[in-house]
Amino acid sequence: MTFVSKSRLAIALAASLVLAGCSGGDTPAEHSSADRAEGHTSSSAGLPAGHIDAGEKLAHTKGKATGQSCVDCHGEEGNKPIDPTYPKLGGQYTDYIAHSLEMYRDGDREHALMTQQAKDLTDQQIADLAAYFSSRTRHLRDLHDTH
Template identity: 60%
Template sequence: MTKTTLAIAALAASLALTACGKSEPAAEHAAGAESGAAPKSSSAGLPTGRAEIGKQLATTKNAATGQACVDCHGADGNTPIDPSYPKLGGQYADYLAHALIAYRKGDRDNALMASQAQPLDDQQIADLAAYFASRPGQLSDLSGQY
């Protein structure tokens, strides 16, 4: 290997270690726990989701739309009323949370979903994501093998 190649490899390794090595200091973590703050648990920066509460939220009618999640996506998130609606059961919680946040912020465009997501706070989004992620999945790739 040339000196340049070795330097690039060393730099890449250093960057990888730095990126992977960033963690919350124990003192900060303990201070957060003592303050009663919920730990952040997802890549969306949300608190830990509670599937049982998410189940209740999934069946609660939205005041603006008159619809609940289960009205369109099915009780377990696997029986949407229209084939163009996504199956939510078994989907990754972080994916579901990111999608709901995007609908809430207006970064994802769907009038019904924007109205559904708008009143949700971060904890409710985490709870809904945890519930649908906990359901059996029927997701598959385009080949139908997975």
């Protein structure tokens, strides 16, 4: 992949995140009461509705490629990564998680472990994982008030 295409990909991802933020996010509160009662979310990535319960089960399932589950590396509920360079996923935007997993799966984003973990994920599994991790308590920090 050339530098130009990587730059365009990064710009496209950033733009999708900005648009998701401007639209008020993708929280379950924006879905019908029936969807919320079922624990469903949706994604701007064009994925099917995600199911929080299915995502929780999948997050604890060992992957065939690496023998690791999501929570083995990112911690319970995605908030205690085993390495400080690994992201906290708990409370992250559904679309960010979904787009990131799609990019790992499709080879547009590379990481020694994540590329292997994501390569066999279906659209439904990606939607379910994104729904689960985005529904967890947020332990994310931004750069406000850092000098």
